[in-house]
Amino acid sequence: MVSSKKLRLWPIAGILLVGIISIQFIQVPVQNDKVTHPINASEEVAKIFRKACYDCHSNESKFNWYDKVAPVSWLVNHDVKVARSRFNFSTFDTLSATDQQVRLWEMVNMVLAGKMPLNSYTILHPEAKLTPHDVEVLKNYVVSISPTRYHDSSQIKSAEEEQKVLVDKSTASKNIAVAPNGVRFIPDYKNWEVISTTSRFDNHTMRVIYGNKVTVNAIQSGRIKPFPDGAAIVKVVYNIIEEKNGEVYPGAFNNIQIMIKDEKRFPESKGWGFGRFNGKGLKPYGETAAFNTTCYNCHKIADETGYVFSIPLENKDLK
DSSP: OOOHHHHHHHHHHHOOOOOHHHHHTTTOOOOOOOOOOOOOOOHHHHHHHHHHHHHHSSOOOOGGGGGSSHHHOOOOOOHHHHHHHHHOSSSGGOOOHHHHHHHHHHHHHHHTOOOOOOOHEEEEEEEEOOHHHHHHHHHHHHHHTTTOOOOOHHHHHHHHHHHHHHHHHTGGGSOOOOTTTTTOOOGGGGGSEEEEEEEEEETTTEEEEOOOOOHHHHHTOOOTOOOTTTHHHHHHHHEEETTTOOEEEEEEEEEEEEEETTTTTOGGTTTEEEEEETTTTEEEEOOOOOHHHHHHHHHHHGHHHTTTOOOOOOGGGOO
């Protein structure tokens, strides 16, 4: 005879089966559009991208049968949508040379940080894991497309003139346009505390990073996960002037990047609103407010530091 306990389980199993079958119809499968402007790289480099990146970051996504079964398919569809919004190898050559360099260095940095490929992906697709040789090939590739350019005396003079124009322009902030997501230029950043300086030799820039009082207090007290509302960070980016002896100096002004924390205004990006103001005219970056999502996607790698990349070391971490 069948026990009463087993009899009670049959209806539950039936309901689960019906539910699993039903949710298969509640999904929109990933569509592969045409490959129009693929990345222009050597076959060795392209082969690495194809094995580790293309299933999410291209229009040539290939899926196993279990990738198409809900609810797994929902996660797959979401990951591919987000990945393609970051960059798409099938349209990569439509980006400017500068944007391509930035994206490629971002890829390498994500790999070095162990963030990419996603662990959840490589568990089911172990062939996508990168070897130390793969990583070295990618590093050599991105270095080769952004070689060092040494300065001449005219560059120094030009840089000094641009920096003076920047000071004059930022003082008259009323004439500076607002970013599409509503983030405004903050001229008072010059009176804030410098919290960090960084250099990026991939695109030959160096940065001075300022934080307002809310930001500085949050860092000093360790309250950065999350940062409190009212925190603001300004990153001033200069082109690097490089000497053959290895010394570097701030050159011509490049752009100013701003992060402001406001949970009500920017709930979909963990409360952070982003802005970038380019060139001497401080022209806001982005055609629509959607660029805020692109910025946030880049900052996801810094979730352990409140989505901010450059946090000063605590005293206990200093050597």
